[in-house]
Amino acid sequence: xxxxxxxxxxxxxxxxxxxxxxxxxxxxxxxxxxxxxxxxxxxxxxxxxxxxxxxxxxxxxxxxxxxxxxxxxxxxxxxxxxxxxxxxxxxxxxxxxxxxxxxxxxxxxxxx
Amino acid sequence: xxxxxxxxxxxxxxxxxxxxxxxxxxxxxxxxxxxxxxxxxxxxxxxxxxxxxxxxxxxxxxxxxxxxxxxxxxxxxxxxxxxxxxxxxxxxxxxxxxxxxxxxxxxxxxxxxxx
Numbered sequence: 001x002x003x004x005x006x007x008x009x010x011x012x013x014x015x016x017x018x019x020x021x022x023x024x025x026x027x028x029x030x031x032x033x034x035x036x037x038x039x040x041x042x043x044x045x046x047x048x049x050x051x052x053x054x055x056x057x058x059x060x061x062x063x064x065x066x067x068x069x070x071x072x073x074x075x076x077x078x079x080x081x082x083x084x085x086x087x088x089x090x091x092x093x094x095x096x097x098x099x100x101x102x103x104x105x106x107x108x109x110x111x112x
Numbered sequence: 113x114x115x116x117x118x119x120x121x122x123x124x125x126x127x128x129x130x131x132x133x134x135x136x137x138x139x140x141x142x143x144x145x146x147x148x149x150x151x152x153x154x155x156x157x158x159x160x161x162x163x164x165x166x167x168x169x170x171x172x173x174x175x176x177x178x179x180x181x182x183x184x185x186x187x188x189x190x191x192x193x194x195x196x197x198x199x200x201x202x203x204x205x206x207x208x209x210x211x212x213x214x215x216x217x218x219x220x221x222x223x224x225x226x227x
Contacts, residue, residue: 031213042116042203042217043157050212058214090157094213100147101215103157 002026006091006104013081013111021076021107023091031094032074033101034058034066036087043090049074081111114139114206118218125194126226132179133189133221135204143209146180146187151220152200160202163187165209194225 004025013019025032030051035043035058045058049068063085065077074093078085088108092101115138125131137146148160163171163180170178175195179188191198204218 033214035215040121040219042205042219043215044217045214048212048214056212088155092157092215096213100145100149100159100162101157106155106157108155 004091004093004102004104006089006107008107009105010108011110013078013109015081015083015111017081018077018079019081019109021078021089021091021109023074023076023104024072025074025091025093025102026072027093027095027102028071029093029095029102030071031096032068033092033094034064034074034076035090035092036060037090037106038087046076046089078109083111085109086111114141114208114216116204116206116216116218118204118221120221121219122222122224124224124226125191127194127196129194130190130192131194131223133191133202133204133223135187135189135218137185137187137204137206139185139206139208141208145207145209146178147205147207147215148176148178148187148189149203149205149217150198150200151203152197157203161189191223196225196227199223199225 033048034046047066049055091104146163150158175192201220
């Protein structure tokens with residue numbers, strides 16, 4: 001049981017480049033989330049999905065896009081990378097009920 | 113909108129002693145959950161303990177326990193018999209029950225356990 005798998009673990013982008021952060025879960029969870037964590041700060045929600053084909057914006061969605069074509073996958077797309085997007089990105093999933101989230105191991109992204 | 117405040121950016125404790133991390137939150141919701149997550153240097157987010165707001169009894173998980181004061185909107189974490197492996201960032205988080213069930217995080221408290 002792999003849980004939530006994020007790739008890549010590290011990436012350096014140049015300003016203006018684009019990339020996709022991959023996230024896959026094998027727990028058949030309907031809910032999936034993307035958060036970013038800036039130094040000295042808590043996690044802030046970028047986008048979330050309550051099921052395949054359904055996505056919605058979180059607190060800080062500008063500069064990002066998502067899709068949810070299957071229950072398992074929830075990729076995060078960065079278009080025209082900017083230094084302000086330098087951060088650690090976490091994908092998470094959960095089932096309904098009182099349980100907490102299952103987090104991936106994170107992607108450290110640096111935009112130079 | 114809900115907010116979560118952790119007023120202690122950093123704390124330290126001696127090994128084997130007890131430490132309490134503070135968390136307050138603001139919400140108009142009646143049904144919600146509260147969580148403490150641990151983030152060690154490995155960066156992994158690890159669930160430490162959770163509390164359902166409708167339960168009056170404070171949650172306990174081995175050396176970790178909470179003091180949940182619903183009226184005061186306070187949710188502190190007590191770590192007993194602190195161990196070196198407890199050194200980490202600790203995040204308090206709020207989740208409204210139902211709907212999208214998004215987690216709202218505090219800024220975290222960096223805990224160092226000294227030998």
